Amino acid sequence: MSTRRTFLKLTAAASLAPAVASAQGAGRVVVVGGGFAGATCARTIKKLDAKLTVTLVEPNKTFTACPFSNGVIAGLRELRQQQFGYDGVVRDGVISAQTSAGSIDVSAKTVTLADGARLSYDRLVLAPGIDLNWSGLPGYIEAAAEKMPHAWKAGPQTLLLRRQLEAMEDGGLVVISAPANPFRCPPGPYERASLIAYYLKTKKPKSKLLLLDAKDAFSKQKLFQNAWAQLYPGLIEWVSLSQGGKVTSVDPATLTFVTDFARHKASVANVIPPQKAGAITAQAGVADRTGWCPVEPVAFESTLQPGIHVLGDAAIMGGMPKSAFAANAQAKVCAAAVVARLAGKEPVDPRLINTCYSLVAPDYGITVAGVYRPDKGQLADIAGAGGISPIEADAAFRAQEAVYAEGWFRTITAETFG
Amino acid sequence: MRCWLLPALACALAQPGAAHAADAPPGASSCSGCHAASKTVETAVPRLVGRKPVEIVMAMREFKSGARPATVMGRIAKGFNDPETDAIAAWFGAQSD
Numbered sequence: 001m002s003t004r005r006t007f008l009k010l011t012a013a014a015s016l017a018p019a020v021a022s023a024q025g026a027g028r029v030v031v032v033g034g035g036f037a038g039a040t041c042a043r044t045i046k047k048l049d050a051k052l053t054v055t056l057v058e059p060n061k062t063f064t065a066c067p068f069s070n071g072v073i074a075g076l077r078e079l080r081q082q083q084f085g086y087d088g089v090v091r092d093g094v095i096s097a098q099t100s101a102g103s104i105d106v107s108a109k110t111v112t113l114a115d116g117a118r119l120s121y122d123r124l125v126l127a128p129g130i131d132l133n134w135s136g137l138p139g140y141i142e143a144a145a146e147k148m149p150h151a152w153k154a155g156p157q158t159l160l161l162r163r164q165l166e167a168m169e170d171g172g173l174v175v176i177s178a179p180a181n182p183f184r185c186p187p188g189p190y191e192r193a194s195l196i197a198y199y200l201k202t203k204k205p206k207s208k209l210l211l212l213d214a215k216d217a218f219s220k221q222k223l224f225q226n227a228w229a230q231l232y233p234g235l236i237e238w239v240s241l242s243q244g245g246k247v248t249s250v251d252p253a254t255l256t257f258v259t260d261f262a263r264h265k266a267s268v269a270n271v272i273p274p275q276k277a278g279a280i281t282a283q284a285g286v287a288d289r290t291g292w293c294p295v296e297p298v299a300f301e302s303t304l305q306p307g308i309h310v311l312g313d314a315a316i317m318g319g320m321p322k323s324a325f326a327a328n329a330q331a332k333v334c335a336a337a338v339v340a341r342l343a344g345k346e347p348v349d350p351r352l353i354n355t356c357y358s359l360v361a362p363d364y365g366i367t368v369a370g371v372y373r374p375d376k377g378q379l380a381d382i383a384g385a386g387g388i389s390p391i392e393a394d395a396a397f398r399a400q401e402a403v404y405a406e407g408w409f410r411t412i413t414a415e416t417f418g
Numbered sequence: 419m420r421c422w423l424l425p426a427l428a429c430a431l432a433q434p435g436a437a438h439a440a441d442a443p444p445g446a447s448s449c450s451g452c453h454a455a456s457k458t459v460e461t462a463v464p465r466l467v468g469r470k471p472v473e474i475v476m477a478m479r480e481f482k483s484g485a486r487p488a489t490v491m492g493r494i495a496k497g498f499n500d501p502e503t504d505a506i507a508a509w510f511g512a513q514s515d
């Protein structure tokens with residue numbers, strides 16, 4: 001509890017110092033990263049307390065969302081349906097700094113931007129998402145992604161993988177490699193395998209998909225595997241860690257995946273590489289040796305640097321997975337906590353929900369859900385709640401979840417970008 | 419109306435217009451990940467803003483017990499005890515567009 005009290009004192013001091021001129025409770029918040037976590041947090045803070053000055057630092061004019069981007073790869077939707085601008089964020093009174101944050105001076109409480117400008121803050125929120133770990137898989141250097149796309153940040157990579165699939169001859173072998181935990185979107189590789197299988201089944205039925213995995217278990221595994229057996233019999237082969245699925249290196253020149261036991265040459269190669277929190281977190285000193293950022297579970301304030309909150313994929317959120325749903329939920333809780341702290345109040349003990357929808361086919365949706373609360377310094381699953389869609393369910397139930405999945409995407413993107 | 423509804427409701431009704439997002443009870447801010455806050459979103463998931471708290475409470479009780487069929491709400495409702503659910507329902511009831 002003594003740390004909590006220290007935080008409070010620091011906050012009180014900070015909001016008295018340079019912000020004295022403004023009305024009580026006012027202060028400056030800088031949010032770095034305009035994704036599901038950052039854009040939601042900036043807008044929510046402004047809605048909760050219009051007197052606060054909120055600046056969102058994000059270099060891209062247009063955000064390209066990853067959820068549903070597996071559908072773009074499979075030719076089921078277009079990339080523009082994934083794209084969102086920041087007009088709604090600005091309309092809510094958030095100041096937009098269209099550049100990236102270059103460095104953070106924790107003691108001066110300033111963020112220096114790539115364009116040289118410097119922003120002072122009373123509270124800083126870091127929500128930079130992930131960086132691909134270019135030294136995590138031998139052979140998979142940045143240039144390799146032009147041959148073996150990751151498509152784990154949506155945009156040109158998504159389209160590259162789609163074009164490669166379209167150009168592949170019928171009878172080709174698609175190979176996907178999935179990383180060890182933790183990584184962005186735990187069900188994502190398996191949704192991708194499903195929707196690529198759907199594409200192959202309908203367009204190139206002699207083709208096969210090999211999924212090489214650095215894990216022995218994965219999210220919604222039973223649901224995915226049952227659906228694969230039902231919808232795509234013999235098309236998808238999943239090779240687990242203990243069956244030799246861990247990829248130890250890749251060769252982009254020959255589109256080859258190397259494991260301890262075999263070499264797999266692909267017609268189309270999708271490498272989902274190991275990941276870490278966005279680079280700015282290491283610079284700010286909020287990332288630990290794992291490459292991710294430990295936070296307390298009430299306001300998601302860094303346990304390494306008081307006054308800096310870390311949200312979304314970059315943070316270690318206990319039982320909560322790295323999802324857009326979770327990032328948005330955390331951002332709303334954090335916004336309320338930041339507003340409370342700046343007003344000299346204690347944030348309330350939160351409850352959060354996560355639900356990850358995945359499509360196994362366009363009319364076949366499945367979910368995993370969880371409800372979370374702070375427990376022993378972490379966000380922990382509330383026992384008895386959450387879990388996966390029923391293992392036994394009829395086609396109408398799966399179709400209904402696919403309909404709700406689309407509604408979810410429209411809802412979460414409207415909540416994030418306005 | 420049953421008495422378990424009274425405390426939360428009384429609280430919400432006592433402060434008309436005060437159901438500001440800042441006062442959202444624990445858990446409430448996560449519901450809008452699926453139940454759109456804005457009217458303009460096209461989705462099959464019903465809105466909760468402005469709904470009668472008693473309807474939300476009854477639905478949550480039935481989702482929790484399994485009496486009301488659901489794709490996902492059964493799994494979510496089980497994460498909230500009665501006072502938590504009542505507070506969330508009262509808060510949504512006091513929201514308006």
Ligand SMILES: Cc1cc2nc3c(=O)[nH]c(=O)nc-3n(C[C@H](O)[C@H](O)[C@H](O)COP(=O)(O)OP(=O)(O)OC[C@H]3O[C@@H](n4cnc5c(N)ncnc54)[C@H](O)[C@@H]3O)c2cc1C
Nearest residue numbers: 033035036037066067100101128129185312313323324325
């Ligand atoms: C194929 C795929 C499918 C997925 N499907 C789903 C799904 O169905 N449901 C779901 O809930 N989740 C899904 N996800 C996961 C989801 O995309 C992420 O969990 C989510 O984007 C995390 O949000 P975030 O705000 O932490 O990061 P992001 O959304 O990545 O946003 C981070 C932002 O920070 C910016 N940034 C980074 N560094 C800086 C800097 N120094 N200065 C300024 N800005 C910076 C970036 O430009 C970026 O805009 C999927 C992911 C993938 C890859």
